Amino acid sequence: MRTTSALAVALAAALAGCGLNATAEADSVCVTENAVSAPITTTAVVVSDLTVPLKASYDLGPTVPNLQKEGVTADLHAQSLSLTSPEGIDLSGIDHFAVTLTAAGQPDVVFTYAKPADATTPITRLVATPATAVNLVDYLQGGRTITLGNPRVSGRLPSGTWTPAVRTCAGTKIDVDYLKAAGL
Amino acid sequence: MVALLTALLLASPPGGAPPAPAGTTVEGATTSPSPQLSSPLRGGEAAEPVPAATTASPIAREIPEPRPRLLGAQIGAGAPQGFTVSAVVRPLQWVRGSVGFAHNILGPGVQASVTAMPFQWSVVPTFTAEVGRFFETDVSGRFSGSFFNALDPALQKFGYTFYSAQLGAEFGSPQRFVFYVRGGLAWVRSGLGDVHGYQQGNTTVDITNARLSATLPTVNLGCLLYVW
Numbered sequence: 356m357r358t359t360s361a362l363a364v365a366l367a368a369a370l371a372g373c374g375l376n377a378t379a380e381a382d383s384v385c386v387t388e389n390a391v392s393a394p395i396t397t398t399a400v401v402v403s404d405l406t407v408p409l410k411a412s413y414d415l416g417p418t419v420p421n422l423q424k425e426g427v428t429a430d431l432h433a434q435s436l437s438l439t440s441p442e443g444i445d446l447s448g449i450d451h452f453a454v455t456l457t458a459a460g461q462p463d464v465v466f467t468y469a470k471p472a473d474a475t476t477p478i479t480r481l482v483a484t485p486a487t488a489v490n491l492v493d494y495l496q497g498g499r500t501i502t503l504g505n506p507r508v509s510g511r512l513p514s515g516t517w518t519p520a521v522r523t524c525a526g527t528k529i530d531v532d533y534l535k536a537a538g539l
Numbered sequence: 540m541v542a543l544l545t546a547l548l549l550a551s552p553p554g555g556a557p558p559a560p561a562g563t564t565v566e567g568a569t570t571s572p573s574p575q576l577s578s579p580l581r582g583g584e585a586a587e588p589v590p591a592a593t594t595a596s597p598i599a600r601e602i603p604e605p606r607p608r609l610l611g612a613q614i615g616a617g618a619p620q621g622f623t624v625s626a627v628v629r630p631l632q633w634v635r636g637s638v639g640f641a642h643n644i645l646g647p648g649v650q651a652s653v654t655a656m657p658f659q660w661s662v663v664p665t666f667t668a669e670v671g672r673f674f675e676t677d678v679s680g681r682f683s684g685s686f687f688n689a690l691d692p693a694l695q696k697f698g699y700t701f702y703s704a705q706l707g708a709e710f711g712s713p714q715r716f717v718f719y720v721r722g723g724l725a726w727v728r729s730g731l732g733d734v735h736g737y738q739q740g741n742t743t744v745d746i747t748n749a750r751l752s753a754t755l756p757t758v759n760l761g762c763l764l765y766v767w
Contacts, residue, residue: 375724377753384689387743 378530383434385524386413389441392519399448399514410504411521415495422492422499426535431491432526436466436503438481440517445477448511454483454503456494465489466503470510491525607632608714608765615761619643619701619725620671623650627763633657637763646676646698656709663709667721667759672700689744693731701727703757711762718762725757 388411415422422429436454440446450470455462466483494501503523611627625639633656641648650671656663675698679691707721731749738744 375754375756377751377755379751380749381746382748383746385745385747387745389741389743 387522396516397512426532428530433489434524437522444517447476447478450510611765613763617759648673699729721759
């Protein structure tokens, strides 16, 4: 009897230490806005720190649990942001661009691109990456929307009419502790 | 305590039964169906003193101990195990294993378990370790709209593996039919795989190596019948 009690207590302690949780993960989730804006026409002029009036919003949808709720630990680890043109326009003139995200009214430069010194033309895709680890949850607005906005561009703009497309990738890990989420 | 154990050991010889005093009947002899051993009782004759060392052992060997039934069948229900039908084998009195089929309403699977029953009481405490696998099934229609829509393609191949550790209790006859109730924790893992080019309006979604895991409470009940 004593052995059974000891075994039960040991198992109960072990099980209690495990916690009750659910985790959803993905190595990467990439969302491509195929046409961030209507087709634009640019001429091959050299610009310095030009703010382009483009915005891309990602709505996580009502079915995704509130990622900022007690008991929910969410990591949307920013991986990359790519700027492309479905028309295949040459973007090799662009030397630098930066994309900001806004947290609590404060814009932060999260993704930056610098043209590699050994880049060859044409370049049809510019890939910007975060300089430091960035959790996109910190930039959620209304608990479900992330807005990328107003990229700043330096270099020579492409010549022609094209449709900017933005592809944003993030590694995801969302963990829900049932007991904490239930307020227990 | 040591002295007490020593005294008990000295008082009980290895054969188990105390030596029969002269002029009495050996206890085993009065209950044995063997005719030659019961003959001293016929006609009211006095029983001959019988040396215990030569008679107790053969008699004890002749009394067959009930052999534990080796094989059985089991049905159960629980979460995340679903409904199960299993074959049971009990190679030892205190341990048994099961292998069987399962269905969780969403799809079929297989499961196996090992249960330890360290004590043979009227209510038997048990410890069970279990593993199971539910095969990939299209559940997108059932859960469409419940999750991020881009996961719908992944839900077309939804399956999961689970492991559980459970404490339980069994009621009934350990030789024939028992009913069991178990509870514990289950660890569930599901690989949802990849989603390529999911189109929603003007947006395309690609997901690489999506997976779900959870630690859940589990409750499981059922019954088993030993048949042979």
